[in-house]
Amino acid sequence: MSAYVVFDAIRNGEIGLDTEIRKPKEASNLIFSGFARLPKGVGSFTVREALTGMLLQSNNILTYSLAVAVAGSEEAFVKRMNDKAQELELHHTIFLNSTGLPVMPHYPSNKDRLDSVSTVSEISQLALRLYHDFQEEEFQEIMRSKKATLDDRPLRIGLSSTTKIGLDGYVLGKSGYLGGCSNGVAMIDTDNDQKPDAVIGVICASNRGQRDKIFRRLNEKVQSEDSQQIARLKPDYQYPRQSPSLAQ
Numbered sequence: 001m002s003a004y005v006v007f008d009a010i011r012n013g014e015i016g017l018d019t020e021i022r023k024p025k026e027a028s029n030l031i032f033s034g035f036a037r038l039p040k041g042v043g044s045f046t047v048r049e050a051l052t053g054m055l056l057q058s059n060n061i062l063t064y065s066l067a068v069a070v071a072g073s074e075e076a077f078v079k080r081m082n083d084k085a086q087e088l089e090l091h092h093t094i095f096l097n098s099t100g101l102p103v104m105p106h107y108p109s110n111k112d113r114l115d116s117v118s119t120v121s122e123i124s125q126l127a128l129r130l131y132h133d134f135q136e137e138e139f140q141e142i143m144r145s146k147k148a149t150l151d152d153r154p155l156r157i158g159l160s161s162t163t164k165i166g167l168d169g170y171v172l173g174k175s176g177y178l179g180g181c182s183n184g185v186a187m188i189d190t191d192n193d194q195k196p197d198a199v200i201g202v203i204c205a206s207n208r209g210q211r212d213k214i215f216r217r218l219n220e221k222v223q224s225e226d227s228q229q230i231a232r233l234k235p236d237y238q239y240p241r242q243s244p245s246l247a248q
Contacts, residue, residue, distance in 0.1 A: 001081045001126060002063050002098050003055060003143075006047070007134045008084070009070045017048040017138060021069035023061060030099065031107055033060040039153045052148040057155050060099040067098035074098050088129055093118040 009015050022044045036059040045053075047069070050062040067077035074097060081095040095116045096103050103114040131143065148155040 001084065001093075001095060002066065002077075003051060004126070004130050004133070005077065005080045005084060006051060006066050006070055007130075007139055008080075010047070010139075011134075011136075015047055015070055017046065017051075019047050019069075020044050021047060021050065021065055023065050024068050027061045027064045027068075030060045030064060030101065031104065032101055033099075036060065036155075038062075039150055039155075042151050042153075045150050048142065049148070049150055051142050052145050053150060053155050055142065056145060056148045056157055059155070060101060063099045085126075088126065090118070090122040090126060093122045093126070 006015075010017060023038065023042075036053075036057045038059075038061060045062070045065075047066065050066050053059045053062045054066065064074060067074045071077035071080060077098050078095055081098070085091075085093045085095070093116075096114055097116070100116050104110065105112050134140070134143075147157070
């Protein structure tokens, strides 16, 4: 959803893809974000670089920086996210921040912890809307990117990224976490002229290898059957637990 709101702002002329933005000081204090620190000495970057890094690396610092640059504050940006969710009729989706990170007032304790929530079907709808609502070449190029750089230095794309699964014909993917699952949620929009659009989602996998194996089995189903006939596991169940990458 963060990408959707930023794309919207670019389309409306509020900010440009080549606009240079700075990393807010408080972005360095985000929890659970040590896996995707910025290269040493990098304190500013273009909106294009930040979007690509956010989508490919799940970089929370870049996500927060985009939120502040677009809306003036993260709180104002999150209001846009939730307003857009209602506009898209995602009535079971609620965002608490721009990154999808848990809100933990007593970190590292889980006491009074709050999380963004959504459902499998609504996240799938959002993935499709993001891809189809922004068909401009500049947006498609970002969504189809396989690498990301800051200050001409490559960002490391972890093995959990959906770009590492190795399935052809898929153009939009996002990995993340849900509940206690370290490989919890991923959606990929298929680019197949012969069949309707499909979103494949793995809600809980015990490890990355299992997640990728499930993806490949579901892909075989998508290619051989009407995707509407593929069984879905409680698609409208709302997941209220940890979901660090749902917002992105």
